[in-house]
Amino acid sequence: MVFCLAGLLALTGLTAARAAEWKMDGATAGNRLEFIATFQKKSAPGVFKDFDVRLDFDPDKPAGGRLDVNIRVTSADMANTSINKAIAGTDWFDFARYQQAQFHADDIRRVPGDAASSRYLARGILSLKGVQRPVEVPFTWTAAGSAATMDGQFVTQRAAFGIGTGEWAATDDIGANVTVKFHVQLRGTP
Numbered sequence: 719m720v721f722c723l724a725g726l727l728a729l730t731g732l733t734a735a736r737a738a739e740w741k742m743d744g745a746t747a748g749n750r751l752e753f754i755a756t757f758q759k760k761s762a763p764g765v766f767k768d769f770d771v772r773l774d775f776d777p778d779k780p781a782g783g784r785l786d787v788n789i790r791v792t793s794a795d796m797a798n799t800s801i802n803k804a805i806a807g808t809d810w811f812d813f814a815r816y817q818q819a820q821f822h823a824d825d826i827r828r829v830p831g832d833a834a835s836s837r838y839l840a841r842g843i844l845s846l847k848g849v850q851r852p853v854e855v856p857f858t859w860t861a862a863g864s865a866a867t868m869d870g871q872f873v874t875q876r877a878a879f880g881i882g883t884g885e886w887a888a889t890d891d892i893g894a895n896v897t898v899k900f901h902v903q904l905r906g907t908p
Contacts (some may be wrong), residue, residue, distance in 0.1 A: 738783075740866060740904040742771040750901045751789065755876070756893035764805075768793035771868070771902050775826065777836070777859050783826035785840045785855075789819040791847075809884045812847060819846040821853065829856065836860060846879040857900075864906040871899040 742749060751769045755762045768790035775783040792813045796802055806813040823842025831837075836859045844853040857870030876882050876896050886892055 738774055738776045739907045740773040740775060741907055742769075743865070743903045743905045748901060749903055750899070752899040753794075754897040754899070756895070758891055759893070762796065762892075764794055764796035766791070766793050767795055771904065773868075773904060775859075777838075777861065780826040780828055780838055783824070783840075785821070785823040785826060785842065787821040789821075790817065791819050792817050809886050810881060816847045819844070821845075821855070823855065844874070844879075847881060849879045851878050866904045866906070868900065868902045868904065871897055873897050 749769075751766045753764050753766070755764070766789050770788045772786045773783065775785070791811050792806070794802070794805055794811060796805065805811050808814075821842055821844045823840035825841040827839055827841075829837040829839055838857055838859060840855045840857065842853060842855070843850050851874075853872065853874060855870060855872050857868045860867045860869075873895050875894050876892075877887065877894060881896075882892055
């Protein structure tokens with residue numbers, strides 16, 4: 719009887735752990751990871767076409783969560799052939815040396831305020847172009863059964879990661895701040 723009860727408790731624990739594991743739904747075309755710079759004070763948007771998100775997360779107990787985002791930087795697209803060629807160079811993303819970027823957070827918390835809020839904050843490290851910096855990523859969480867959606871945005875400074883060096887280091891034409899926006903649809907793993 720004790721062994722049956724222990725087995726049942728262990729199985730229940732495993733089921734709860736699995737329910738908290740989420741991965742990006744690759745079948746969904748609506749996933750987006752955008753970056754918005756400014757050129758002469760006008761918006762200059764781009765996207766990363768190839769990225770992956772994995773999340774261990776319980777919205778009721780976010781403190782034990784973990785978020786991992788892998789980005790193929792070489793998939794950056796600013797919808798202009800000459801700009802895309804330029805951002806591949808050493809002054810910008812330096813595709814030849816740095817093809818991947820990662821964000822890892824193991825500090826996820828609910829945004830203070832309403833206890834029933836679906837707003838969270840992931841505090842972690844962004845590794846981009848060989849530089850690692852702490853970044854806070856706020857996001858909203860909407861779940862329905864085994865599907866969920868994360869939406870959010872944050873602002874970072876391009877110079878902190880060596881993006882836009884040399885003649886592009888000045889912020890007169892190209893602004894210092896870059897806004898990152900995301901919409902990710904996830905599925906709970908069985």
